[in-house]
Amino acid sequence: MRKSRDQARVRTVEGSPFHVGRLLRWVVVIVWLAFLIVPLYWVAVASIKPQEDLLTSPPVWWPDNPTSIHFDQALNKFNGWKGLKNSLLIAFTTTIFAVIIGTAAAYSMARFRTGGKHLSFWFLSQRILPPIAIVIPIFLLFSRYSEEWFGIRLIDTQAGLIMLYTVFALPFTVWMMYAYFRQMPVELEEAALVDGCSRIQALVKIAWPLAAPGVISAAAFAFIFAWTEFLFAVVLARTEAVTLPVALAGMVTSFQGNLYGEASALTMVSLIPSLMLGILVQRHLVRGLTLGAVRG
Amino acid sequence: MAQVTFEKIRKVYPDGTVAVKELSLEIPDGELMVFVGPSGCGKTTALRMVAGLEQISGGEIRIGDEVVNNLPPRERDIAMVFQNYALYPHKSVYENLSFPLKLRKMEKSEIDRRVQRIAQILELEEQLPRRPRQLSGGQRQRVAMGRAMIREPQVYLMDEPLSNLDAKLRTQMRAEIGLLHKEIGVTTIYVTHDQVEAMTLGERVAVMRKGELQQVASPQELYTHPANLFVAGFIGSPAMNFFEGKIEVVDDGLMVAFGDGQRLRVDDAERDFAPVLAGTAGASVIVGVRPEHLEDAALIPETPSDRRLRGLVRLRELLGSEMVVHFEVEAAPVMTAETREIAADVDASTLTELDHMRSNRRTSFVGRFGVATQAVEGTVAEIAVSAGSLRFFDPSTGARITT
Ligand SMILES: Nc1ncnc2c1ncn2[C@@H]1O[C@H](COP(=O)(O)OP(=O)(O)OP(=O)(O)O)[C@@H](O)[C@H]1O
Numbered sequence: 001m002r003k004s005r006d007q008a009r010v011r012t013v014e015g016s017p018f019h020v021g022r023l024l025r026w027v028v029v030i031v032w033l034a035f036l037i038v039p040l041y042w043v044a045v046a047s048i049k050p051q052e053d054l055l056t057s058p059p060v061w062w063p064d065n066p067t068s069i070h071f072d073q074a075l076n077k078f079n080g081w082k083g084l085k086n087s088l089l090i091a092f093t094t095t096i097f098a099v100i101i102g103t104a105a106a107y108s109m110a111r112f113r114t115g116g117k118h119l120s121f122w123f124l125s126q127r128i129l130p131p132i133a134i135v136i137p138i139f140l141l142f143s144r145y146s147e148e149w150f151g152i153r154l155i156d157t158q159a160g161l162i163m164l165y166t167v168f169a170l171p172f173t174v175w176m177m178y179a180y181f182r183q184m185p186v187e188l189e190e191a192a193l194v195d196g197c198s199r200i201q202a203l204v205k206i207a208w209p210l211a212a213p214g215v216i217s218a219a220a221f222a223f224i225f226a227w228t229e230f231l232f233a234v235v236l237a238r239t240e241a242v243t244l245p246v247a248l249a250g251m252v253t254s255f256q257g258n259l260y261g262e263a264s265a266l267t268m269v270s271l272i273p274s275l276m277l278g279i280l281v282q283r284h285l286v287r288g289l290t291l292g293a294v295r296g
Numbered sequence: 297m298a299q300v301t302f303e304k305i306r307k308v309y310p311d312g313t314v315a316v317k318e319l320s321l322e323i324p325d326g327e328l329m330v331f332v333g334p335s336g337c338g339k340t341t342a343l344r345m346v347a348g349l350e351q352i353s354g355g356e357i358r359i360g361d362e363v364v365n366n367l368p369p370r371e372r373d374i375a376m377v378f379q380n381y382a383l384y385p386h387k388s389v390y391e392n393l394s395f396p397l398k399l400r401k402m403e404k405s406e407i408d409r410r411v412q413r414i415a416q417i418l419e420l421e422e423q424l425p426r427r428p429r430q431l432s433g434g435q436r437q438r439v440a441m442g443r444a445m446i447r448e449p450q451v452y453l454m455d456e457p458l459s460n461l462d463a464k465l466r467t468q469m470r471a472e473i474g475l476l477h478k479e480i481g482v483t484t485i486y487v488t489h490d491q492v493e494a495m496t497l498g499e500r501v502a503v504m505r506k507g508e509l510q511q512v513a514s515p516q517e518l519y520t521h522p523a524n525l526f527v528a529g530f531i532g533s534p535a536m537n538f539f540e541g542k543i544e545v546v547d548d549g550l551m552v553a554f555g556d557g558q559r560l561r562v563d564d565a566e567r568d569f570a571p572v573l574a575g576t577a578g579a580s581v582i583v584g585v586r587p588e589h590l591e592d593a594a595l596i597p598e599t600p601s602d603r604r605l606r607g608l609v610r611l612r613e614l615l616g617s618e619m620v621v622h623f624e625v626e627a628a629p630v631m632t633a634e635t636r637e638i639a640a641d642v643d644a645s646t647l648t649e650l651d652h653m654r655s656n657r658r659t660s661f662v663g664r665f666g667v668a669t670q671a672v673e674g675t676v677a678e679i680a681v682s683a684g685s686l687r688f689f690d691p692s693t694g695a696r697i698t699t
């Protein structure tokens with residue numbers, strides 16, 4: 001273990017750094033920031049530009065009379081509200097399921113060696129499958145067979161997407177929580193058992209609180225995955241269960257003319273949760289992800 | 297309070313490792329029993345089976361009159377101190393200490409009273425609001441002790457509770473544990489691989505080796521009458537000196553001959569401990585003598601000539617009150633699985649040295665001499681062997697030759 005930690009440490013050459021290198025670093029940072037921020041800025045401004053300012057050349061960098069009409073239109077006239085509500089419901093529910101099931105599975109694997117040594121990696125390997133490979137079978141399953149065989153309608157339902165997203169989010173959740181439980185000294189739970197806990201109490205009172213940073217990271221990932229997923233949503237949820245990305249795409253490809261303002265407004269709406277989540281969990285996120293490096 | 301009984305306890309791990317073989321042992325109510333032995337001998341495993349943290353593969357463990365084999369830890373009424381303390385990192389010291397009581401749904405005021413009392417005994421009052429990671433090693437250790445002591449269990453289990461402390465703190469805490477035990481008198485099983493800890497703390501000591509119990513006895517008994525070569529070598533520091541010898545019957549008694557024609561008389565006390573020794577005449581035996589029973593013969597001129605041996609002085613280490621002298625005696629060193637294991641437990645170089653000695657037919661001895669000794673490095677000195685200090689072991693079984 002000590003060895004791997006040494007290897008993980010970044011090795012540097014002692015001495016004064018190259019000045020060229022320092023300059024280069026600034027250039028890279030600035031270019032990259034521009035790459036990131038300019039489109040965001042454009043979208044943000046577009047969402048409040050009056051219609052006539054949208055496609056001018058040169059572009060209007062700041063509108064003279066900002067408007068909120070695009071937000072109103074996007075949310076009320078197009079599928080905005082519906083998409084927002086669906087996305088929130090689907091992402092939240094997916095997160096809860098993925099975290100509960102994933103944590104339980106990971107705990108069982110870490111503490112009782114359920115499934116042997118390789119199960120956790122097998123879980124992760126599910127992510128190697130390109131999603132597009134299974135879109136059609138899943139579409140058929142959802143649209144026809146689920147109803148014929150099980151009498152459950154899944155196509156264009158929130159439940160259908162929640163189910164699917166939970167399955168997709170699980171590998172990562174399991175893998176991450178597994179790593180988390182593995183590095184947690186088992187003696188802590190043993191001490192709890194001796195102190196008078198039942199197995200379940202040891203899990204709830206000791207293991208879970210200590211795994212909280214991991215749970216938060218895993219939850220953030222599950223949420224963002226479900227919030228941004230597009231491929232399956234667009235195939236499986238066209239009208240009723242339409243999600244935000246699908247609603248957004250609908251505007252961009254719409255025949256109703258230039259909807260860039262509305263699309264930008266909806267984009268801004270869809271950024272809010274990611275932003276909030278990012279701010280909320282960034283500390284935990286880093287800890288959760290770099291766990292392997294800080295053990296011992 | 298209760299006694300703890302091991303009856304033919306076996307433990308086989310799923311990977312096939314036999315960690316404990318047929319351990320039978322009774323620990324009376326209120327006794328402090330120490331399990332000692334080299335690394336990997338199964339001490340922790342035995343302890344964890346009492347705690348209920350490890351499935352028992354065979355046999356029966358009883359606490360009081362109750363067979364606990366299938367009881368979960370919390371129904372066994374035990375408390376345990378872990379080697380790495382296992383303090384709950386997300387709880388304050390106060391919460392760590394009160395956790396076992398809270399689980400028992402004790403009243404708040406009573407919990408508070410007990411926590412304060414324990415904190416006072418262990419001098420942790422100021423640390424109560426702090427988290428474990430804000431504590432020093434010694435403080436953590438005391439919190440771990442406190443969490444075990446705060447309720448009054450039938451049995452305390454301690455797995456090397458002092459091994460993470462520095463030498464000074466360890467000695468201090470060792471004494472404190474001894475005092476606490478005298479005060480509260482709860483049956484305790486204490487695991488350590490440090491034989492000094494075992495000897496100073498244990499009312500009785502169980503010496504284990506490779507999953508097998510070697511001897512259970514009081515520290516004094518282990519020291520003077522070790523059951524076999526392993527116990528003799530393991531208990532005592534510096535370790536007992538061993539060499540190969542041959543028993544010879546002479547007119548008025550027995551002599552042990554070794555090396556280049558040196559002989560030592562077997563005195564009456566030594567013969568009393570091993571009445572059948574005469575029967576082994578002609579065959580080789582393993583002779584053991586502790587460093588503290590060797591002395592520079594120049595300091596005790598009245599030593600008879602047949603209780604002296606000659607050795608080449610190699611190294612003198614002055615320890616203030618005594619002089620530890622290493623010297624070489626021309627005698628075949630003992631190479632059995634036991635002595636090798638004990639040597640390996642000290643460190644690998646000891647083992648290499650042992651191999652080297654074997655090829656030279658010289659045995660390295662350690663003696664604890666008076667500081668006045670004039671024995672000079674590089675010269676041959678006469679060494680006196682105290683009365684009643686020789687022990688004899690059977691080279692084939694390693695058992696001490698008794699009756
Ligand atoms: N979970 C396990 N699975 C398989 N073998 C194990 C397990 N735990 C311990 N062992 C083996 O059982 C034997 C006894 O181990 P144990 O931990 O009881 O030794 P110990 O006397 O406490 O040693 P130490 O002084 O190093 O703590 C060792 O050979 C060890 O490798």
Ligand SMILES: [Mg+2]
Nearest residue numbers: 339340341455
């Ligand atoms: Mg151990």
